[in-house]
Amino acid sequence: MPITKTIDTARIKINVLSCGNPGAETILFIHGNLSSSVFWEPTMMALADEYFCIAPDLRGFGKTEPLKVDATLGLNDMAQDMLALVERLDVTRFHLAGHSMGGGVAMKMMLLRPEIIGSVTLANTISPYGYDGSVDEQGTPCYSDGSPGGAGYVDAEFIRRLASGDRSKENSLSPRNILEQLYFKPPFVPDNIDKLLDAVLSAHVGDDWYPGNAVESSFWQGLAPGERGIVNAFSRRYFDASNIADIRPKPPLLWLRGADDMIICDEGALNNWRPLESDWPDTDTYAPQPMLRQIRSVLEAYGNKGGVFIEQVIEDAGHTPFLEKPAEFNRAFLNFVSSIRGD
Numbered sequence: 001m002p003i004t005k006t007i008d009t010a011r012i013k014i015n016v017l018s019c020g021n022p023g024a025e026t027i028l029f030i031h032g033n034l035s036s037s038v039f040w041e042p043t044m045m046a047l048a049d050e051y052f053c054i055a056p057d058l059r060g061f062g063k064t065e066p067l068k069v070d071a072t073l074g075l076n077d078m079a080q081d082m083l084a085l086v087e088r089l090d091v092t093r094f095h096l097a098g099h100s101m102g103g104g105v106a107m108k109m110m111l112l113r114p115e116i117i118g119s120v121t122l123a124n125t126i127s128p129y130g131y132d133g134s135v136d137e138q139g140t141p142c143y144s145d146g147s148p149g150g151a152g153y154v155d156a157e158f159i160r161r162l163a164s165g166d167r168s169k170e171n172s173l174s175p176r177n178i179l180e181q182l183y184f185k186p187p188f189v190p191d192n193i194d195k196l197l198d199a200v201l202s203a204h205v206g207d208d209w210y211p212g213n214a215v216e217s218s219f220w221q222g223l224a225p226g227e228r229g230i231v232n233a234f235s236r237r238y239f240d241a242s243n244i245a246d247i248r249p250k251p252p253l254l255w256l257r258g259a260d261d262m263i264i265c266d267e268g269a270l271n272n273w274r275p276l277e278s279d280w281p282d283t284d285t286y287a288p289q290p291m292l293r294q295i296r297s298v299l300e301a302y303g304n305k306g307g308v309f310i311e312q313v314i315e316d317a318g319h320t321p322f323l324e325k326p327a328e329f330n331r332a333f334l335n336f337v338s339s340i341r342g343d
Contacts, residue, residue: 002041002053006063009084015063016085017041017055020048025118026091027337029055030082032100032124033230034162034175034210036062036199039099042192043322046330051095051337056085058105060209060230061202068208071225071232074130074239075101079108086116095337096251097121100264100319104130104234107241110251117251119340121333124257124264124319126234127294128244133225133236135287137297143219146237150225151207152214163205167197175200185260185318196323242298250307254336255299258317258324266290310336 002019017037027047029040037055044053057064058078070077082105086094095118098106103125110120129139132149142148158173166174176197180189183196190196207213212229216222225232232238257264267288296311303309314321314328322329 002044004063007056007085007088009081009088011084012059012067012081013065014081014085015057017044018053019044020050020052022052024050024052026052026054026086026094028082028086028091028094028096029053030096030098030102030105031055031058031061031199032098032102033234034061034200034203035099035196036202038062038195038199039320039323040097042326043330043333046326047334050334054085054089056082057202058102060204062199063202066204066209069212069228069230069233071212071229071235071238072227073233075104075108075233076112078105078233079112082109083113092116093118095119095121095340097123097333098125099123099322101126101230101234104239104241107244110244110247111241114247114249114251119252119254119337121254121256121336122295123322123329124261125255125295126239126264127289127291128240128242128298129289129294130234130236130239131231131291132289134289134294137290137293139236139240139242139294141236143217143224145215145217145219145224146232146235147217147219147224148221150214150223150235150237151212151229151231152223152225153221154211154231159205159211162201162203162210165201167201182262183318183320184324185258185316188318188324190323245298245301245305245307250302250305252308252336252340253299253302253310254333255295255309255311256321256329256332256336257311257313258319258321259313259315260317261319263319264291266292 103122211231213226217224225235
C-alpha cells in the first residue's frame, strides 16, 4: 500500500504519496485541479512492482502546506515546488505524468528543467494556452486582460458548497455531483468515489487558492482574472507553455486522453464563459476555445522540431481515463515508458 509523508523542501512542505521500490526508476504523478494525490493512487499501485511512484499534493490541495498561489506566475510556483521536491528526494531523473491542470504544471517543468525529465505523459491536459480566454489554434487572447475567464466565472453556489464541505447530492452544483458528472463519463462511478470526494473537498477555498480573485473588465461579461488563486493561474492571461516546442532536450511525450472529456474539449459544456449569456456576441471574438486543436498544434510543432510525440485516445472514457479505463490507460502508459527505457 502507498505511504504518506510530509517532505520539507527548500520552498514548501509537501504531502507525498509513494509506493514501490525507491531504487527503481521514478515516476512523478501530478494531479489536476480540485483533486489531490489520491486520484493517482490506483495507477501507482498497479505500477509499483516496476517503478518508484510518487504523487504530491500541489499547494492549495490535500495536506500540503497551503502557501498562496500567485496567479501571475502561471503555475510556475507549482512547477518550482515539484522541482524542489525531486531535488530534496535526490531524484536526478524521472518520468513525469500530469493530469488536467497537472499537465500544465508538467509543461512548465519541461520549460524549466527538461534535461532531468525522462518522458512526459499528459493525461487530459489543459491547453498550452491555458483554460478560457482564447479563440483559435494559436491561442489568440480574446482580450489583453484575460477576459472572459478566470475565477470570476466559477459558480458562486459551487464555491459555497465546496467551502462548506458539502457531501450531498441535493443540488446539481454540489461537489459530489460535479465530480460524478464531469470528471467521468456517466454512468461510471468509481468504487472509491468517497475517497475522491475527500480529495475534492481538500481544496483550500479563497482568493489566494481556489478559485482566486476576479477584477472588473470593460469587455463582455465584465470580469477578468485577478492576480491571485488557482483558476487565474491557468487562465490565458497568465498561462502560456506553447514554447515547449523549442526546448532542448525534448523528452518523449505521450498525450493520452479520454475520448468523451467534457472539461478539455473543443466545444463543450465547460468552455466556461460561453453558457453564461443567452445574448451570445460575435463568434469571431468569443468562439469556444478549441482546446484539443490547440494542444495538437503545439505538440505537432514539438514533434516537427525533433521531439517524439504520440497522441492516444481511450474510447468510452471522460476526463479521468486512468480511473475509468485503468487497464487501457496503464497498458498505454507502460508501453510508452518501457519504450523509453528500451525494454
